Amino acid sequence: MNSGANPIATLVWTFGLMSLFAVGGANAAIPEMHRIAVDIQHWLTDKQFADIYAISQLSPGPNVLIVTLIGYSVAGIAGALAATLAMCGPTAMLAYGVSRFLARSSQSRWPATIQAALVPLSIGLMGASGLILAQAADRTWVAVLMTAAAAALAFATRLNPFWMLLAGGLLGFAGVV
Amino acid sequence: MPPDSRTGAVPAPDIAAAHLPNRPGLAELFLAFAKMSLAGFGGVLVWARRAIVEQHRWMTAEEFNETYALCHFLPGPNVVNLSVVFGSRFRGIAGGIAAFAGLLLPPMALMTILGALYVRYGEIDVLRRILAGVSCAAVGLAIAVVFRMMMPLIRKRDVIGLGLMVAVFIAIGLLRLPLAAVLLAATPLSLAINFIMRRRASP
Numbered sequence: 185m186n187s188g189a190n191p192i193a194t195l196v197w198t199f200g201l202m203s204l205f206a207v208g209g210a211n212a213a214i215p216e217m218h219r220i221a222v223d224i225q226h227w228l229t230d231k232q233f234a235d236i237y238a239i240s241q242l243s244p245g246p247n248v249l250i251v252t253l254i255g256y257s258v259a260g261i262a263g264a265l266a267a268t269l270a271m272c273g274p275t276a277m278l279a280y281g282v283s284r285f286l287a288r289s290s291q292s293r294w295p296a297t298i299q300a301a302l303v304p305l306s307i308g309l310m311g312a313s314g315l316i317l318a319q320a321a322d323r324t325w326v327a328v329l330m331t332a333a334a335a336a337l338a339f340a341t342r343l344n345p346f347w348m349l350l351a352g353g354l355l356g357f358a359g360v361v
Numbered sequence: 362m363p364p365d366s367r368t369g370a371v372p373a374p375d376i377a378a379a380h381l382p383n384r385p386g387l388a389e390l391f392l393a394f395a396k397m398s399l400a401g402f403g404g405v406l407v408w409a410r411r412a413i414v415e416q417h418r419w420m421t422a423e424e425f426n427e428t429y430a431l432c433h434f435l436p437g438p439n440v441v442n443l444s445v446v447f448g449s450r451f452r453g454i455a456g457g458i459a460a461f462a463g464l465l466l467p468p469m470a471l472m473t474i475l476g477a478l479y480v481r482y483g484e485i486d487v488l489r490r491i492l493a494g495v496s497c498a499a500v501g502l503a504i505a506v507v508f509r510m511m512m513p514l515i516r517k518r519d520v521i522g523l524g525l526m527v528a529v530f531i532a533i534g535l536l537r538l539p540l541a542a543v544l545l546a547a548t549p550l551s552l553a554i555n556f557i558m559r560r561r562a563s564p
Contacts, residue, residue, distance in 0.1 A: 275437020356494020
């Protein structure tokens with residue numbers, strides 16, 4: 185909002201470019217979203233970023249829809265639409281093109297090699313997401329403990345994540361955090 | 362739901378998707394993806410697999426895995442890529458757009474409403490506390506996914522993979538370097554290492 189240029193154009197340019205580097209899905213791009221939305225453009229505060237991440241996890245749909253919320257807070261409904269389409273459109277077209285190409289060419293094994301090379305990078309990116317989100321959300325030791333407990337439970341059990349979000353919300357409501 | 366009531370895993374020969382009994386139309390694609398999207402709390406993939414492979418039998422499990430692998434290694438949100446690749450496979454570009462729109466429009470409308478509520482009421486104390494608690498748990502879930510994905514690398518004792526992973530983590534998480542710069546350096550490096558290792562493994 186406080187950048188001089190047209191905010192819609194900034195959103196489209198920012199997320200369109202970002203999507204091309206979002207290897208490993210939307211959660212791998214969280215650090216970059218945080219860097220741009222909080223540190224560079226000052227669209228959101230650290231706390232607000234943690235909040236909208238929580239909202240995006242609470243509601244159904246692909247994880248990428250956190251960009252809808254960023255876009256909305258920058259430029260209302262038009263911003264929400266622009267950010268979402270910019271984040272999803274170009275890579276969707278790329279995926280369409282590549283799948284058509286692969287369907288025509290003979291089944292080659294090169295995607296397996298490329299995938300093996302990209303997997304460690306996307307895990308590193310998602311780890312960085314976890315760190316940045318934890319720094320934004322966990323301001324007290326109790327909060328850190330809750331995050332650790334949720335991580336341990338989700339790692340060790342097949343409990344539906346929604347119950348853990350609900351438990352977090354109830355603990356927050358009770359004033360524990 | 363589908364008329365055929367085959368149960369369990371039929372040893373499927375490697376057939377193209379077009380030969381499967383069910384071929385979705387445009388409205389069906391839109392509705393199916395809207396449904397799986399709205400069912401998908403914390404990730405749509407599980408529901409996508411359930412609907413496409415088990416419920417509608419539009420793809421075999423192998424075809425689904427292959428399609429998903431492709432969408433995972435391409436940049437961008439994986440499930441969104443999957444919707445376009447899947448839809449276009451049955452009904453061309455229009456099918457891709459139908460699946461894409463079904464996946465994104467309904468939850469996007471919902472998200473916009475939540476965003477509006479947050480902008481208006483986000484400073485109310487009760488909401489602040491609830492959101493603070495939810496975000497603690499949500500961050501924990503994100504961290505758990507990282508550890509789950511890391512396990513195969515640890516099991517395989519993939520030292521190089523783990524090293525690259527840690528390097529990316531430090532560059533992005535601690536040094537806060539721009540994503541593009543880090544990936545432009547790390548991707549060619551990782552590709553080169555993997556190609557060399559493959560060549561050595563199979564002379």
